[in-house]
Amino acid sequence: MRKSSIRRTCAALAAVTSLALAATACGGTTKNDVKDSGGSNAAAGKADPNAATKKGLTVGFLPKQVNNPYFTSADKGGEQALTELGSKYKEVGPSSATDTSGQVSYVNTLTQQQVDAMAVSAQDPGALCTALKQAMTNKIKVVTYDSDTKTDCRNAFVSQASAEDLGRTEVQLLAEQIDYKGEIAILSAAQTATNQNTWIDFMKDELKDPKYKDIKLVKVAFGNDDAQQSFQQTQGLLQEHPNLKGIISPTTVGIKAAAQYLSGSKYKGKVKLTGLGTPNDMRKYVKNGTVEAFELSDPAKLGELAARTAVALSSGQITGKEGETFKAGDMGSFTIGKDGVISLGKPTVFNAKNIDQFNF
Numbered sequence: 001m002r003k004s005s006i007r008r009t010c011a012a013l014a015a016v017t018s019l020a021l022a023a024t025a026c027g028g029t030t031k032n033d034v035k036d037s038g039g040s041n042a043a044a045g046k047a048d049p050n051a052a053t054k055k056g057l058t059v060g061f062l063p064k065q066v067n068n069p070y071f072t073s074a075d076k077g078g079e080q081a082l083t084e085l086g087s088k089y090k091e092v093g094p095s096s097a098t099d100t101s102g103q104v105s106y107v108n109t110l111t112q113q114q115v116d117a118m119a120v121s122a123q124d125p126g127a128l129c130t131a132l133k134q135a136m137t138n139k140i141k142v143v144t145y146d147s148d149t150k151t152d153c154r155n156a157f158v159s160q161a162s163a164e165d166l167g168r169t170e171v172q173l174l175a176e177q178i179d180y181k182g183e184i185a186i187l188s189a190a191q192t193a194t195n196q197n198t199w200i201d202f203m204k205d206e207l208k209d210p211k212y213k214d215i216k217l218v219k220v221a222f223g224n225d226d227a228q229q230s231f232q233q234t235q236g237l238l239q240e241h242p243n244l245k246g247i248i249s250p251t252t253v254g255i256k257a258a259a260q261y262l263s264g265s266k267y268k269g270k271v272k273l274t275g276l277g278t279p280n281d282m283r284k285y286v287k288n289g290t291v292e293a294f295e296l297s298d299p300a301k302l303g304e305l306a307a308r309t310a311v312a313l314s315s316g317q318i319t320g321k322e323g324e325t326f327k328a329g330d331m332g333s334f335t336i337g338k339d340g341v342i343s344l345g346k347p348t349v350f351n352a353k354n355i356d357q358f359n360f
């Protein structure tokens, strides 16, 4: 076989089969040769907290949606951390938050490109599993951030806060604003989104407390992290439920669109709105009396922690097991919790008093 056709065959083989297999058959020096040289602990699948931080790694970020400002900030945080650590950042991803098959293709692309690690925000808990497992078989470390997949389809999950905290506190915020009385609705993102669905389950559980006996959740609507759809869903909620007293929107795109609708309607200040939003998106709605209080953790910090987790995994400092601890630069030390979850911390609650102190 001529050299060029060997190269073509190898490329084709790598595209359709296990990269490790293709690499062996083609005799190339691949990531796999390098990756297993992480010392005896790494070879035995044990974490070595004292292992040196590797440089020159490539970490691919795959957000739920590339044109969502939340992920623009998150991924920027990831890029900055990787640059500081002497590694490379790349980003791929779909423009719609409901393009699960697009996300699968992007996972496969990153695998074919033999990145060292990928940070993925999953649009759906199960859809990416086969592709992510294939990546891990090829010794690529998989971190989910923001929105998880199933636990066996990644090495670790970096969450913006405890899911339970986020779900329960959103109900608490709204309940106070409506005096613990009346109909409420939820305006979510995509119907399959792991993060939103987990938070909603905790919201429903929180609502079981007798102190909320006079609050009734009448509907969960889905705006798919699309501004126009979220705006229309808000309008629809108020048409269908004219007695609605409050809305929780656990998505930055949803809460912004709902605030925009409410602020231009007769419901402004009457129908309360809370959830997860960025201070920069929500500032004007807090100032004009549409929104009292909402919350979020800084997405740039989430991206930074995802990047640092990916590098710690690739360096063999952690494997993703509960109880392992690692240093995340200026962010301090983090300990991996149950099911491989790493939580960034507590979200910040924003209101008229503090919103001007934040710029993200």
Ligand code: RAM
Residues within 6 Å of the ligand: 064, 068, 070, 071, 146, 147, 189, 195, 225, 250, 251, 252, 253, 276, 277
């Ligand atoms: C949207 C996305 C993201 C979520 C934030 C709060 O940008 O749905 O997944 O974490 O909101």
